[in-house]
Amino acid sequence: MNIIAVGLNHKSAPVEIREQVAFVPGALAGPLEQLTLLPDVLEGMILSTCNRVELYATGHDAAAAIIRVKAFIADFHRVPAATLAPHLYEYHGEAAIRHLFRVAASLDSMVIGEPQILGQLKDAYACAQDCGSTGIILTRLLHRAFSVAKRVRTETDIASQAVSISYSAVELARKIFGSLLDRSVLIIGAGEMCELAARHLVNQKVASVTVANRTFERARQLADQFRGHAIPFGDIPEQLHQADIVLASTGACEHLLTRATVEQAIRRRKNRPMFFIDIAVPRNIDPAVNDIDNVYLYDIDDLQSVITANLKERRKAAEKAEGIIDQEIGRFQNWLAGLEIAPTIAALRNRLEDIRLGELDKTLAQLKHLGPKERAAIDSLTSAIVKKVLHQPITVLKKSQTDIAGEQYLETVRRLFDLEPPPEGEKHGNKEMT
Amino acid sequence: MSIMPILLFKTTLLFYLVATLAYLAGIITRRPGAATAGRWLMRGGFVVHCATLATRYLVIGQTPVTNLHESLSFFAWCVVGIFLLFDLRYPLSVLGAFLSPLALLLMLIGSAAPMEPQQLNPILDSWWFPVHVTLAFLGNAVFAVAFIAGVMYLLQERMLKSKKFSGLFFRLPSLDTLDSINYRCLTLGFPLMTMGIVSGAVWANSALGSYWRWDPKETWALITWFLYAALLHGRLAIGWRGRKAALLAIIGFLCLLFTFIGVNLLLSGFHSYEAFTGR
Numbered sequence: 001m002n003i004i005a006v007g008l009n010h011k012s013a014p015v016e017i018r019e020q021v022a023f024v025p026g027a028l029a030g031p032l033e034q035l036t037l038l039p040d041v042l043e044g045m046i047l048s049t050c051n052r053v054e055l056y057a058t059g060h061d062a063a064a065a066i067i068r069v070k071a072f073i074a075d076f077h078r079v080p081a082a083t084l085a086p087h088l089y090e091y092h093g094e095a096a097i098r099h100l101f102r103v104a105a106s107l108d109s110m111v112i113g114e115p116q117i118l119g120q121l122k123d124a125y126a127c128a129q130d131c132g133s134t135g136i137i138l139t140r141l142l143h144r145a146f147s148v149a150k151r152v153r154t155e156t157d158i159a160s161q162a163v164s165i166s167y168s169a170v171e172l173a174r175k176i177f178g179s180l181l182d183r184s185v186l187i188i189g190a191g192e193m194c195e196l197a198a199r200h201l202v203n204q205k206v207a208s209v210t211v212a213n214r215t216f217e218r219a220r221q222l223a224d225q226f227r228g229h230a231i232p233f234g235d236i237p238e239q240l241h242q243a244d245i246v247l248a249s250t251g252a253c254e255h256l257l258t259r260a261t262v263e264q265a266i267r268r269r270k271n272r273p274m275f276f277i278d279i280a281v282p283r284n285i286d287p288a289v290n291d292i293d294n295v296y297l298y299d300i301d302d303l304q305s306v307i308t309a310n311l312k313e314r315r316k317a318a319e320k321a322e323g324i325i326d327q328e329i330g331r332f333q334n335w336l337a338g339l340e341i342a343p344t345i346a347a348l349r350n351r352l353e354d355i356r357l358g359e360l361d362k363t364l365a366q367l368k369h370l371g372p373k374e375r376a377a378i379d380s381l382t383s384a385i386v387k388k389v390l391h392q393p394i395t396v397l398k399k400s401q402t403d404i405a406g407e408q409y410l411e412t413v414r415r416l417f418d419l420e421p422p423p424e425g426e427k428h429g430n431k432e433m434t
Numbered sequence: 435m436s437i438m439p440i441l442l443f444k445t446t447l448l449f450y451l452v453a454t455l456a457y458l459a460g461i462i463t464r465r466p467g468a469a470t471a472g473r474w475l476m477r478g479g480f481v482v483h484c485a486t487l488a489t490r491y492l493v494i495g496q497t498p499v500t501n502l503h504e505s506l507s508f509f510a511w512c513v514v515g516i517f518l519l520f521d522l523r524y525p526l527s528v529l530g531a532f533l534s535p536l537a538l539l540l541m542l543i544g545s546a547a548p549m550e551p552q553q554l555n556p557i558l559d560s561w562w563f564p565v566h567v568t569l570a571f572l573g574n575a576v577f578a579v580a581f582i583a584g585v586m587y588l589l590q591e592r593m594l595k596s597k598k599f600s601g602l603f604f605r606l607p608s609l610d611t612l613d614s615i616n617y618r619c620l621t622l623g624f625p626l627m628t629m630g631i632v633s634g635a636v637w638a639n640s641a642l643g644s645y646w647r648w649d650p651k652e653t654w655a656l657i658t659w660f661l662y663a664a665l666l667h668g669r670l671a672i673g674w675r676g677r678k679a680a681l682l683a684i685i686g687f688l689c690l691l692f693t694f695i696g697v698n699l700l701l702s703g704f705h706s707y708e709a710f711t712g713r
Contacts, residue, residue, distance in 0.1 A: 157464055157604065175594065175603075178610035270673030273609065290595065294676045302597050309599040 001137060001340065002062035005096040006069045006088060007047075007054030010110055013087035021077045021084065023048035028124075031076055032133040038072060040064040043138040045128040047103075049120045051110055056100060058137045062092035097141065097332055101325045104145040105152040106159070112314045113159040118149050140335065148328045155324060156317035166197040168306040169277050169298070170204060173245055176275050176296060180204040185228075186243035187211045188236065189250035190218040193279050195225070197247055202226045210243065212236050214250070237261050241268035247277045248284040255286040262289045279303070340410050345394055347419040352390060356382050436493050440549065442486035443507060447545060449479025450514075450538045457531040461605055469527035476534060480518060483511045494551040497564040499571075501552050506544030508567070509694075510537045512575035520579055524615060526607050532582045562637030570630030570655075574690055576623030577662070581687035583615040584680035591677060609676065616679050617669060624662050631655055654693040661686045 008018060023031055023046055035044035035055065043058040055073065059065030070088060074081040091099045102108045106117050125142045128134045134142070153159050170180075177183055183206045187198050190213045202209060209228025212235070213219035219230035231239055240246070240261065248256065257276075262285075266274060276297040278285040283299050290297040298306075360382055364375060397409055413419065453475035460468030487508065490498040498504040517533045590606045593599050606612075634652070635645040646652060665682040668674030674682070 155465060172594070174608060175590070176609050178608035178614075271675050271678075272673075273676055293678070296594050298597070305597055306599065309603070313601070313604060 001042075001058055001060060001336070002065065002092055003056070003058050003096045003137065003141060003336075004062050004065050004069065005054060005056050005091040005099050006066055006073070007052060008084070008087045008089065009052035009054070009108065012089055017084070017087050018051075018053060020079050021053050021073055022050075023053065025123075028127045029131045032128055032131045034076065035069070035072060036133045038065075038068045040068050043135040044133045045124060045138055045142070047121060047124040049117070052103070052108075054103070056096070056138065056141075058135070066090045066092065094329060094333065097329050098325060100141065100145050101148045101328060102322075104149040105321050105325065106149070107152075107318055107321055107325075112311075112318050115159060118146070121149075122146065137336070141332065144328060144332050148325060151324050151328070152321040156320045157313050158317040158321055164307070165193075165279065165300070165303050166200040168303050168310065169197055169247075170200045171310075172296070172298060172303075172306060173201065173204075173275050176273055177244060180206050180245075182207050183244040184208040184210065184242060185245045185247065186236075186240070187222065187228075188246065188248040188256065188284065189213060189280070190215075190222045191249055191251075194247060194249040195222065197249075197277065197279065198222070198226060201245065201247070206245070210239065212239075237264075241265040243274070244272070245275045245277070247279070249278075249280045250284055251280070252284055253282060255284065257285045257289065259286050259288045259292065262286075262295060263292055266292060266295055277303070341397055344410050344413060344419065345397060348394070348413060348417060349390065351417050351419060352386050356386050439486055439490035439493055439498075442482055442489060443541075443545070446479050446483040446486050447538070447541045449475055449482055450510075450534060450541055453479060453530075454534040454538050457527060457534050460527050461531045464605075469530065472527070472530050472534060473521065473525075476514060476521075476530065476537075477518060480511070480514045483507075483514065487511060490551075496551075496559070497567060498551075499567050501548065501550065503544045503547040503549045504551065506540045506547065509571050509574065510540035510544065512568075512571040513537050513540065513578050516572065516575040516579055520615065520618075523618075524607075524611065526611070528586065528605055528607060529579075529582065529615075532586065533579065536578065536582070560637060560640055562633060562640060566630060566633040566637050569626055569633055573623050573626035573630050574694060576619050576626060577683070577687050577690055580616055580619035580623065580683040583612045583619065584683035584687075587612040587616065587680035588677070588684075591680075613676055613679065616683055617675075619683070620662070620666050620669060620679075624666050627659060627662065631659060651693060651697045654689070654697055658686060658689040658693050661689055 008021070010018070025048065028046055028048075031046060032044055035041060035046070035057065040059045040061055041057045042060075045056045047054045047056070053073075055069050057065055057069055070084070070090070071081065073079075073088070074084055099108070104118060104121050106112060106114050109117050121142070125134070128138070173180055173183075180201070181204075185198070185201050185206050185208070187194055187209065190211065198209070209223065209226040211219040211223040211226075211228060211230045212233050213222070213230075214233050216230060216232060219233075223230040236256070240257070241264075246257075250256065262274070262276075266272075271294050273294045273296065276285055276289060276295065278297065278299045281300060285297060285299075287297065287299070289295055360379065364370070364378065370378075393413070397413065400409055453472045456468050456472035456475055459465070460472060487498055490504065490507075494500070499508050513533065514537050517529070517537070521530065586606055587609060589602065590609055590612065593603045594609070631652075634655075638647065639645045661682070665674065665679065665686060668682070669679055
């Protein structure tokens with residue numbers, strides 16, 4: 001049984017191509033059904049986000065299944081296959097498993113460590129499950145992918161640092177203040193960047209938000225959004241000492257806050273630390289302010305360097321994550337191989353038992369004069385023969401579970417004895433194996 | 435029976451060694467299991483350490499601080515005890531990663547020092563002896579924690595100010611946490627230290643007839659006391675927090691180290707071990 005993955009992502013295709021093959025999130029039932037009805041395809045799942053469209057499937061013949069799925073994508077969206085061909089990637093077997101695990105662990109995302117992809121993958125799986133297009137292999141694979149993602153998130157630093165301006169401001173604030181629960185925030189300005197950064201801070205459940213703007217009305221509007229209060233622009237030097245975190249983003253051309261003003265504020269605060277975030281260009285706050293003890297001033301370049309440092313950490317974490325993924329792939333493959341053997345051996349035993357019972361009945365019917373002891377003896381004789389005949393082949397099958405020869409043997413056994421394929425293959429009763 | 439304390443001592447050392455390795459592994463690899471292992475190893479080591487001191491006391495028949503080996507062992511015990519206390523309130527693996535090597539170092543130096551117990555000069559024998567020593571050592575241990583927190587604070591603050599972030603940045607706790615550890619250490623350690631000095635004076639009076647003899651250790655202990663008193667006052671009244679508090683905690687502890695070890699090694703006087711044993 002083979003697992004395949006076919007699709008494109010933000011690295012392999014521009015958005016103009018991606019948007020042509022995106023599947024509508026709520027309407028996956030139709031395409032899923034069509035997908036699994038394809039010959040050569042047994043189980044199927046569709047993952048469609050703004051950054052990737054991927055189809056996962058299982059089939060006995062990986063190459064054939066891949067061809068079918070590629071054609072399906074083109075046909076379903078009525079896009080010429082030639083247009084898509086240079087952008088589609090395909091994986092099968094271990095590579096497909098690795099790809100899925102990497103996607104789930106957010107290693108394949110635009111920003112390594114982003115949290116959304118796992119939720120999107122879970123939704124895609126839930127949808128496929130509801131539509132009945134998943135069988136035991138994809139189910140197990142997806143569950144394994146979720147736990148791999150969890151392992152990566154808990155055992156590495158991949159998701160622990162911020163990689164956006166506003167998140168990094170929050171992260172720095174936490175490094176200074178610990179919890180932000182009792183802190184007060186002063187926002188100077190009221191533009192869009194201000195709003196975004198402020199929102200992140202407020203999400204940390206700060207105690208109070210104060211807004212100041214040259215236009216009092218705009219200050220009031222922003223303050224209402226965050227259930228804070230507005231103060232007149234001129235009051236800033238007076239009120240400055242009350243704020244733990246100050247966010248500045250106005251269009252002013254000269255410095256709004258000078259070193260002297262801040263020194264005064266920090267003295268009034270008895271040296272309780274202050275964190276200034278100056279995301280304006282030109283800067284609103286005198287850079288010399290950073291030299292004051294217990295005051296920390298970050299401008300937009302500084303925040304960017306935090307992000308760079310974080311990305312470096314994430315890349316280190318990504319290496320560690322790849323190691324975790326290697327481990328998990330090994331485990332999954334062992335399971336996959338084991339899956340094949342059990343039903344195969346069971347089917348083999350059943351086949352021979354059928355033959356034995358059939359012949360036994362026929363023969364015993366002709367030897368009516370035999371007593372119960374003789375019948376029992378013949379029964380156990382035939383049983384023993386079958387057992388001994390099967391013993392060696394079964395041992396070999398079990399032993400070669402983890403190497404490539406094992407799958408060949410299973411395939412051979414199935415053909416030689418004309419055994420049914422494993423249960424999930426009964427989706428379309430496809431006995432024809434290429 | 436007399437090898438029992440030494441055996442237990444070495445076992446304790448082993449515990450602290452493995453705990454240190456566990457904590458450092460936890461810091462480097464960020465695996466939560468490593469820090470947890472370190473914590474339990476420290477707790478286990480502490481229990482064995484209690485047994486070490488208890489058996490040592492039983493074997494030599496007096497409070498086990500008669501020579502450098504015993505003093506260091508006892509001090510390490512105090513450090514670990516105080517650390518475990520702080521660990522309950524501030525479970526920071528970084529704290530463990532700094533303090534477990536400190537405990538280990540003390541034990542290692544202690545193991546190098548001669549282990550022969552000295553006989554206490556009989557005129558000094560009273561129950562003030564263990565009281566004075568315990569109070570002083572506990573105070574020292576608390577200030578050791580403050581020292582570590584101070585070092586971490588300065589490291590973290592340096593990175594936040596200069597905006598150059600090393601891997602350590604991501605592992606150190608917030609400035610606020612470190613500053614509040616500093617504060618708690620001060621409020622816990624200063625009374626301990628004060629009582630340590632006072633109990634020492636009372637003991638001196640009961641044994642020798644005068645409260646204060648201005649021997650080097652007493653003098654330096656007083657200097658250190660004034661330093662921490664200034665820090666406490668500064669914190670409470672003037673707002674000496676953050677950077678200043680961290681610096682003073684470091685300077686204070688260095689002063690303390692000199693009082694504790696330097697005086698014994700460099701200067702002679704009443705507190706030196708020779709004087710204790712009346713040789």
